[in-house]
Amino acid sequence: MVELSTPVKWIVRLLALAYVFFLVGWPMITLAQRTFADGWSSFTVAFSDPDVTHALLVTVEISAWAVVINTLFGVGMALLLVRYEFPGKRVLSAFIDLPMSMSPVVIGLALMLVYSGRYGWFGPTLEAHGLVVIFNSPGMIMATCFVALPLVVREVVPVLEEIGDDQEQAARSLGANAVQVLRRITLPAIKWAVVYGVVLSLARSLGEFGALKIVSGNLTGQTQTAPLVVEQKYNNFAQGEAYALSFVLVLISVLCILVVSLLRPQEPRP
C-alpha cells in the first residue's frame, strides 16, 4: 500500500481537518456559545412560548407519521425490488431516488399543484368530501414522506442483496408460509438496516424546511413546525429563542448520527 511521505501526510491531514473545522466544527461551537450566552434564560423564554412548544409537537407528530409510512413503504419496496422481477423495475428504482436530488421547493410546488383546495387537480374534489390536504396535516405528512422517501429503501436493498434468498427458500421448502418467512427469516436479517433507515429518515423529517414552508402555509400556532419557527424568531429579532430551538434541533440530529454510528459495525480498515 502506498504511503505518503511524512510532510505530505501532515499537510493532507491538516488541510482536511482545518476544512472540516472551519466549515462545521467551529460554527457549531459558536452556536453553542450564543445559545448559552445568558445561561439558560433563552431556553426558559423559548420553551415558555406556546408557539414554540406547539411547533415542536407538530414537528414530532408529522415526522412520526412520515417515518412510519416511509418505513412500511421502504421495506416493502426493497423486498419487491430485490426479490422479484417486473416490467419497469429499473425506472421505478430511479424515480425512488429522485427526491435525493430534488429541491424541497419543487417538491412543495408539485404537491400544491395537485392537492391545493383552490387550484389543484384533486384538491377541490377532496375538500368537497371533507379532506383538506394542503395547509393541513395530510399535506405536511406527504411532503415529509416525499423528501425522505429513498432513505429506508437505500439502506435495506444492499443488505437484502447480500444475504440472498437461500434461507428463505429453505424455510419455504420446509413448509413455511409467506408471513412466517418474512417474520422469522427476512425481517430479523434486515433489522439493523431498517433501524439505520428509520433514524436517518427521522433526522431528515424533523429538519424539513422548504417543502413544509409551502404546503403548511406556515400558520403560527397551527401548522408551523420547529424549523419554520427558527426562521420566524430569527427574523423577528428573537434571536435567543431561535438559537435555543436550533440548539435542540442540532442536538437531536447529532444524537441520530451517534446512534447510527454506534449501531453500525465498524467497517474493517485495511
Add this chain to the structure above:
Amino acid sequence: MTAAVLGQDTRAVGRGRPGVRSTLTPGAGLGLGIAMVWFSLLVMIPLAAIVATAGDEGWHGYVDTLTNPQTWAAIKLTVGQSLLVTGVNVVMGTMIAWVLVRDRFWGKRLLDLVIDIPFAMPTIVAGLVLLGLYGPGSPLGINVSNTRTSVTLALAFVTLPFIVRTVQPVLAELEGDVEEAAASLGARRLTILRRIVLPAIVPAIAAGAALSFARAISEYGSLVLLSGSLPFKTEAVSVRVLSFIEGGDRTSAASLATIMLGVALAVIVALDVLQRRVARRG
C-alpha cells in the same frame, strides 16, 4: 455511515440476476399495487402536474420565464456557485476520504462523525450555524452575510458529506497488493497514486460530484438566513421558485421547476451509468 445512503446501491437492482424469481406472486403483486398507488399519488402525479402546468402557456411562456433578467441572474448564480462548490468538494472530499481511510491519528472517529452532521442537520439551522461564525458579530471578524461568498459557504456546508461518503468505501476496499507490486517494480509514489489509486476512485468521485451538484443547485433552507436573497446578487433558483409561488405565478414557478427537475433526472441517470461502471470494475 451514510455511505449506503449516499452510495448508489438501489440502482444495482435493475440487473436481472440468477435466483431472482421472474414473476410476482399474487401477494407480492397486491403489495406492488398498493405501493404504486401511494407512489403515484405522492410522486408521479405531482411531478406530472409540474410539467403540465409549465406547458400551460406553451413554449412562449417558458422562454419568457427563463429570459426574465432576474430569473436568469438567479440561474447563473446557482449554476456557477454549484460548479464552484462541486470543484472544491472534488478536491477536499477526496482528501478527507483519503485521510479517513489511510491515515491514523487521534480523533479520527470524531472527524468521521462530524462529516455526517450537515446531512442530518435541519437546513435552516445550517444557515443559522454558519451565520454565527461568518455573520455579523463573528468571532473571526469576517462577515459574509448577504454576499455571494455566503452562498458558496452554505452550499459547501450542505454538500460536504457527498464525495467523502462515496469515495471512502471504494478507497477502503482497494487492495494494497497492486500498489505494492507497482512499488516493487520501481514506481514512484506519485506514479502509483496517479496510475493505480486515482483511476480506481474516479467513478466514485464522479458519482459524489453529481450528487453534490444536484444538492447544491436545489438548495433552499440554508440560504434563507445567510444569503439575504437579494435579487440579481444572492438570489438562488429555489428562492426564485418560491417567490413565484408566493406571488401566485404558478406557470413561471412550474417552468423553472421543470428545469430543476430535468437536472435532477439527469443526475440520477448519470449515477445509474456510473454505478454500472463501478460494478464492472468490481
